[in-house]
Amino acid sequence: MATIQDVAKKAGLSRTTVSRVINEHPYVTEEKKRLVTQAMQELNYVPNSSARRLRRQQTETIAVYVPRITNPFFSHLVEVMEKEAAKKGYQLILCQTRYKKEQERNFLELLKTKQVDGLILTSIENDWSEFEPYLSFGPIVVCNEYSDSAQVPSVYLNQIEGSYLGTKHLIDQGYTKIGYCTGNHKSSRVSKDRKIGFLQALDDAGIMMKEEWFFYNAYSVQDGFAAFKKLSELDDKPQAVFTGSDEVAAGIAKAAFDAGWRVPDDLAIIGFDNQPLAALMDLTTVEQPIDTIAKQAMNLMVEAIQAKKPLSRKEVILPFQLIQRSST
Amino acid sequence: MATIQDVAKKAGLSRTTVSRVINEHPYVTEEKKRLVTQAMQELNYVPNSSARRLRRQQTETIAVYVPRITNPFFSHLVEVMEKEAAKKGYQLILCQTRYKKEQERNFLELLKTKQVDGLILTSIENDWSEFEPYLSFGPIVVCNEYSDSAQVPSVYLNQIEGSYLGTKHLIDQGYTKIGYCTGNHKSSRVSKDRKIGFLQALDDAGIMMKEEWFFYNAYSVQDGFAAFKKLSELDDKPQAVFTGSDEVAAGIAKAAFDAGWRVPDDLAIIGFDNQPLAALMDLTTVEQPIDTIAKQAMNLMVEAIQAKKPLSRKEVILPFQLIQRSST
DNA sequence: TCTGATTATGAAAACGATTTCATGAATTCG
DNA sequence: CGAATTCATGAAATCGTTTTCATAATCAGA
Numbered sequence: 244m245a246t247i248q249d250v251a252k253k254a255g256l257s258r259t260t261v262s263r264v265i266n267e268h269p270y271v272t273e274e275k276k277r278l279v280t281q282a283m284q285e286l287n288y289v290p291n292s293s294a295r296r297l298r299r300q301q302t303e304t305i306a307v308y309v310p311r312i313t314n315p316f317f318s319h320l321v322e323v324m325e326k327e328a329a330k331k332g333y334q335l336i337l338c339q340t341r342y343k344k345e346q347e348r349n350f351l352e353l354l355k356t357k358q359v360d361g362l363i364l365t366s367i368e369n370d371w372s373e374f375e376p377y378l379s380f381g382p383i384v385v386c387n388e389y390s391d392s393a394q395v396p397s398v399y400l401n402q403i404e405g406s407y408l409g410t411k412h413l414i415d416q417g418y419t420k421i422g423y424c425t426g427n428h429k430s431s432r433v434s435k436d437r438k439i440g441f442l443q444a445l446d447d448a449g450i451m452m453k454e455e456w457f458f459y460n461a462y463s464v465q466d467g468f469a470a471f472k473k474l475s476e477l478d479d480k481p482q483a484v485f486t487g488s489d490e491v492a493a494g495i496a497k498a499a500f501d502a503g504w505r506v507p508d509d510l511a512i513i514g515f516d517n518q519p520l521a522a523l524m525d526l527t528t529v530e531q532p533i534d535t536i537a538k539q540a541m542n543l544m545v546e547a548i549q550a551k552k553p554l555s556r557k558e559v560i561l562p563f564q565l566i567q568r569s570s571t
Numbered sequence: 572m573a574t575i576q577d578v579a580k581k582a583g584l585s586r587t588t589v590s591r592v593i594n595e596h597p598y599v600t601e602e603k604k605r606l607v608t609q610a611m612q613e614l615n616y617v618p619n620s621s622a623r624r625l626r627r628q629q630t631e632t633i634a635v636y637v638p639r640i641t642n643p644f645f646s647h648l649v650e651v652m653e654k655e656a657a658k659k660g661y662q663l664i665l666c667q668t669r670y671k672k673e674q675e676r677n678f679l680e681l682l683k684t685k686q687v688d689g690l691i692l693t694s695i696e697n698d699w700s701e702f703e704p705y706l707s708f709g710p711i712v713v714c715n716e717y718s719d720s721a722q723v724p725s726v727y728l729n730q731i732e733g734s735y736l737g738t739k740h741l742i743d744q745g746y747t748k749i750g751y752c753t754g755n756h757k758s759s760r761v762s763k764d765r766k767i768g769f770l771q772a773l774d775d776a777g778i779m780m781k782e783e784w785f786f787y788n789a790y791s792v793q794d795g796f797a798a799f800k801k802l803s804e805l806d807d808k809p810q811a812v813f814t815g816s817d818e819v820a821a822g823i824a825k826a827a828f829d830a831g832w833r834v835p836d837d838l839a840i841i842g843f844d845n846q847p848l849a850a851l852m853d854l855t856t857v858e859q860p861i862d863t864i865a866k867q868a869m870n871l872m873v874e875a876i877q878a879k880k881p882l883s884r885k886e887v888i889l890p891f892q893l894i895q896r897s898s899t
Numbered sequence: 900t901c902t903g904a905t906t907a908t909g910a911a912a913a914c915g916a917t918t919t920c921a922t923g924a925a926t927t928c929g
Numbered sequence: 930c931g932a933a934t935t936c937a938t939g940a941a942a943t944c945g946t947t948t949t950c951a952t953a954a955t956c957a958g959a
Contacts, residue, residue, distance in 0.1 A: 244708075246914095246915055246916080247915065247916060247917095248915080248916095256938080256939085257938070257939045257940075258915090258916080258917090258939085258940095259917085259918085259938070259939055259940080260937085260938065260939075262916070262917055262918085263917095263937095263938090265916095265917095266917080269936085269937095270935090270936055270937050270938080271937070271938085272936090272937070272938095275937085275938085289680065289683045289684050290684065290915080290916065291625075291684065291685050291914085291915055291916065292684040292685055292686045292916095293621060293624040293625040293628075293630065293685055293914080293915080293916090294625050294914070294915035294916035294917085294944090295915080295916055295917075296621035296624070296625075296916090296944095297619075297621040297622050297624075297625050297914090297915080297916075297917095297943095297944050297945065297946085298915080298916050298917045298918080298943075298944050299916085299917070299944085300621075300944070302621065304664075311650060312640065312646050312649055312650045312653070313643065313646045313647055313650045315641065315643070318640050318641045318646045319641055321640055321665070322639060322640045322641045322667065325640070325665055325667050326667065329667075334664050334665075334681070334686070335664065335665050336632075336662050336663065336664055336665075337649070337653055337662075337663050337664075337665050339650065339653050339654065339657075352617065353662070355617045356617050356618065356619065356620040357619050357620055357621055358620045358621075358662070380572075463847070464847045464850070464851055490847070493851055494851070497851050519791070519792045519818070520848065520851075522792070523792055523821055523822070523825050523848075523852070524851070574944095574945055574946085575945065575946065575947095576945080584908080584909085585908070585909045585910075586909085586910095586945090586946080586947090587908070587909055587910080587947085587948085588907085588908065588909075590946070590947060590948085591907095591908090591947095593946095593947095594947080597906085597907095598905090598906055598907050598908080599906095599907070599908085600906090600907070600908095603907085603908085618945080618946070619944085619945050619946070620946095621944080621945080621946090622914090622944070622945035622946035622947085623945080623946055623947075624914095624946090625914050625915065625916085625944090625945080625946070625947095626913075626914050626945080626946045626947045626948080627914085627946085627947070628914075
């Protein structure tokens with residue numbers, strides 16, 4: 244493996260000059276530049292990134308936290324982020340927290356040990372105070388999730404509005420008995436706000452809610468099946484159900500269909516995210532502009548890294564859109 | 572940011588001894604060990620990974636190539652790989668090649684510049700000769716795809732068998748006019764073999780194939796819609812269709828349903844992968860043991876890195892399973 | 900008690916780049 | 930023409946570890 248020293252020797256110049264050529268610094272004559280370039284080619288030389296990282300004190304790498312990459316919402320987020328990062332010369336390290344507090348904390352060492360320049364969080368399990376001390380090691384940007392106490396840039400959607408929009412749609416369609424089926428992480432601001440928006444919409448319309456129409460811890464298609472089962476066994480059943488994701492909505496729709504129910508006549512269903520799945524199952528859903536939040540979060544991160552000082556609190560808030568299909 | 576030097580000073584010892592404690596080398600008295608540990612804690616010290624990488628000449632990082640992380644087959648693969656890697660103390664860098672030759676080549680620099688210890692390829696766009704020269708910089712393991720000329724370990728499934736299994740099932744159900752709808756990368760061994768298995772099954776049953784029943788470049792749900800459109804406009808329509816993925820199958824099923832066709836009476840459909848989507852749409856499908864191939868590929872990679880010499884050609888082949896549902 | 904191993908420690912040399920500093924040559928300016 | 934810039938280059942310091950080598954102290958065996 245050739246080093247910069249070998250190149251220098253071959254070109255009959257110093258390491259310094261070779262380094263200047265590599266990094267496109269001024270004050271090198273065309274003549275020497277040519278010599279160096281040629282020597283590099285002949286030796287098949289490429290600078291060793293570990294050495295460069297050490298000297299430069301930066302890694303050109305960013306860690307992205309997601310709960311699970313198989314969740315289509317998060318894989319979409321990551322897809323866009325990786326593209327954007329590659330465009331700017333950064334790489335992505337994938338950190339799956341698996342909805343576990345401890346797993347999430349483990350990955351924080353990446354920042355502290357200088358394996359990455361910064362952290363993008365798309366979901367938050369721990370209290371913000373766990374992250375706070377790590378800010379001195381590099382920038383942290385929050386995307387999708389948000390926390391009031393976090394003194395960092397956040398790119399997110401106002402989930403109160405999102406769920407209000409969806410719930411209002413159900414109400415406008417004439418439903419008055421509406422169920423609520425979502426995941427429900429205590430520490431997740433997204434969860435909390437979705438519920439607030441939901442209740443607000445009911446309240447504004449003067450509609451009552453029943454405790455037994457709340458179904459929690461629903462994340463997957465399977466969970467949707469289970470939710471439908473519980474729902475269908477109630478004496479007083481809801482006419483419509485608001486869900487936290489298209490997967491759950493799809494699960495409910497499928498289970499309902501299998502049980503011989505008609506959607507939306509026997510049960511109206513609204514999803515969240517507008518995944519390809521939603522189109523497939525003809526689900527009405529609330530669309531989130533994933534591409535935009537992913538891009539903006541990545542841009543803020545790169546900006547923070549290059550500015551070399553932590554960005555202060557900053558919120559970037561984007562709108563939702565209702566996609567109406569035949570499930571409502 | 573505290574360095575090992577600071578710790579040494581605080582503990583009244585040398586860098587060497589501190590390093591020994593960190594790396595759990597023998598020949599350090601309990602007494603000094605305690606001193607060092609305490610100093611490290613007080614200074615909130617963590618070893619700088621760039622320096623360690625440089626000295627150790629290894630990165631504890633592995634690059635994984637996928638076409639797109641939003642493709643559920645690949646996100647599943649990556650999910651399992653990341654888990655397995657984390658277990659062994661390695662991180663994953665995500666490389667999306669976007670089915671582009673050039674993009675794929677670009678990422679090869681990661682290995683050459685020593686940003687990663689090894690490469691796992693889950694899809695291959697370029698000819699193997701493009702990868703060959705990089706073998707001197709670190710191990711490469713192939714997972715899912717395979718290439719006859721590649722002198723590296725490959726964990727893959729015999730796609731001839733897989734598509735034979737699926738096609739045979741259609742034939743056993745009594746269909747004789749069978750369409751074929753898949754992606755079709757010239758350089759992909761998977762594509763080629765699937766087609767071979769398909770044709771073989773037809774041939775073994777003495778069934779004829781029509782050129783107009785082949786539909787190529789189908790990867791997504793959308794592509795499934797398009798394929799159905801073309802199919803439905805034929806004078807002589809197939810009774811069943813073999814697809815290369817559950818997404819495509821789901822797209823066809825949905826389009827067929829919307830057009831008022833009954834599945835499987837008017838058109839039988841078989842998918843591939845057994846994604847959650849397949850259960851949802853009640854699609855018969857050929858299941859691939861994704862968890863197993865992902866784990867085995869990662870284990871081979873870690874083994875190769877730790878053995879410090881490139882592993883030779885080695886094939887690990889695993890079986891398929893037919894999941895029958897109501898679409899056939 | 901002497902010899903040879905074993906245990907415990909530190910000084911200094913890597914690892915491979917970039918950056919600072921020094922210096923001489925060439926150019927511009929008054 | 931001499932002084933002040935600007936241009937071009939290289940020697941050496943630096944980034945923060947780990948590893949090699951040297952050395953002293955302790956221990957075991959004859």
